[in-house]
Amino acid sequence: MKKTLIIGAGGVGRVVAHKCAQLSKEVFGEVMLASRTKSRCDAIAADIREKKGIDIQTAAVDADDVPATVALLRDFKPDILINVALPYQDLTLMDACLEAGVDYVDTANYEPRDIPKFEYKWQWAYQERFQKAGLTALLGSGFDPGVTNVFCAHAAKHRFDSMSTLDIVDCNAGSNGLPFATNFNPEINIREVTARGRFWEGGEWKETDPISLGTNFDFPGVGPRKMYLLYHEELESLARHFPGVERMRFWMTFSDNYLTHLRVLEGIGMTSIKPIKFQGQDVIPLEFLKAVLPDPGSLGALTKGRTCIGDVITGVKDGKVKHYFIWNECDHEECYAETGAQGVSYTTGVPAMIGAKMVLEGKWKKPGVWNMEQFDPDPFMHDLNLYGLPWQERELTSNPLAEIG
Ligand code: NDP
Numbered sequence: 001m002k003k004t005l006i007i008g009a010g011g012v013g014r015v016v017a018h019k020c021a022q023l024s025k026e027v028f029g030e031v032m033l034a035s036r037t038k039s040r041c042d043a044i045a046a047d048i049r050e051k052k053g054i055d056i057q058t059a060a061v062d063a064d065d066v067p068a069t070v071a072l073l074r075d076f077k078p079d080i081l082i083n084v085a086l087p088y089q090d091l092t093l094m095d096a097c098l099e100a101g102v103d104y105v106d107t108a109n110y111e112p113r114d115i116p117k118f119e120y121k122w123q124w125a126y127q128e129r130f131q132k133a134g135l136t137a138l139l140g141s142g143f144d145p146g147v148t149n150v151f152c153a154h155a156a157k158h159r160f161d162s163m164s165t166l167d168i169v170d171c172n173a174g175s176n177g178l179p180f181a182t183n184f185n186p187e188i189n190i191r192e193v194t195a196r197g198r199f200w201e202g203g204e205w206k207e208t209d210p211i212s213l214g215t216n217f218d219f220p221g222v223g224p225r226k227m228y229l230l231y232h233e234e235l236e237s238l239a240r241h242f243p244g245v246e247r248m249r250f251w252m253t254f255s256d257n258y259l260t261h262l263r264v265l266e267g268i269g270m271t272s273i274k275p276i277k278f279q280g281q282d283v284i285p286l287e288f289l290k291a292v293l294p295d296p297g298s299l300g301a302l303t304k305g306r307t308c309i310g311d312v313i314t315g316v317k318d319g320k321v322k323h324y325f326i327w328n329e330c331d332h333e334e335c336y337a338e339t340g341a342q343g344v345s346y347t348t349g350v351p352a353m354i355g356a357k358m359v360l361e362g363k364w365k366k367p368g369v370w371n372m373e374q375f376d377p378d379p380f381m382h383d384l385n386l387y388g389l390p391w392q393e394r395e396l397t398s399n400p401l402a403e404i405g
Pocket of ligand 1: 007008010011012013034036037038061062063064086089107108142144184186296345347
């Protein structure tokens, strides 16, 4: 009988817990959900019991505290730890896994709290230690990073002889009726959006001002939406693992309303991560802002509309230039009905479950630290269709993004 520990009881943790519980007999065995605030875990466990008639265990743990996490791991003895807390906890959780001998999966790469910068170098540095310990660490098993990497591996394996450009396009066309809210952790989301844009071209990184390059894209199931070039972490691993691709970019849609709020918040200093003194206390404006904004976990009941995320790829197959699009569409209300979470949590939580399933079933079990595109995409693609994120693909007559930028 396997055992699975999920750490982090936010929107994503809720979906992972629901999905693992559903497959507890076949794959995940006994499931435990732990977070700093145990009451959040208990509320999710109660929902799973009510909706699915399955019991999961809960616990309190501070994932910044390695000895406390190791103690929990030694006590519960899981086969795998699914980290859906925050990117700040990646390294401490990897340390704890090494100490307790547990495989590791996460959905977002490590970010130091005081530098708004995410890079794989900190986690890639664990390669040798995981190899020596005979343990697997699977990095970035969400949607983007995650499914978008697997889409790319699928295209490389089955649809192209060589690829020249990759554009990842991410649209959340959901609306929650609130003046301003982020779909996942506001602190992480705002750090990502306010950073300088960056893309890979001709063997080097090129930079743009934040949210300065935008274009329209016709998203299946959604329609045309304006999207903007951002730096996103999967570009770093994809550029490393698909060195032949000439240009790789990432685009995300934002409404004018979202961008106006963000500009005002930025303009008045509310997105800063530099502490300020307030009534004798050090306060980080962005952390305070997070406390004021709606909890993304509470948006499920309010969010309507669809998400659409995919990869637009140009390359060559059988000597001919080919343009291709592979994507998933997801409906916020359907996600909520199934798990009590909105689509952005769902599209992250399902791949986290599938990534862990790949490791537990031995399909992606290999000592070391790996990104998603380094494994055979086929079993993962199969499971996406089975567990709630069906994908579609089609050939395009031309690449709509070829001339942009
Ligand atoms: P939330 O903020 O809703 O949830 C995070 C949870 O982590 C909270 O329940 C919080 O628990 C818990 N947590 C925070 N610090 C600690 C700690 N020190 N120890 C234990 N638990 C802790 O975030 P989301 O659910 O929206 O996102 C979860 C992860 O998914 C993030 O890393 C995010 O970057 C990633 N993500 C990845 C995406 C992808 O496609 N790859 C897309 C969206 C998100 P508590 O309240 O108990 O403190």
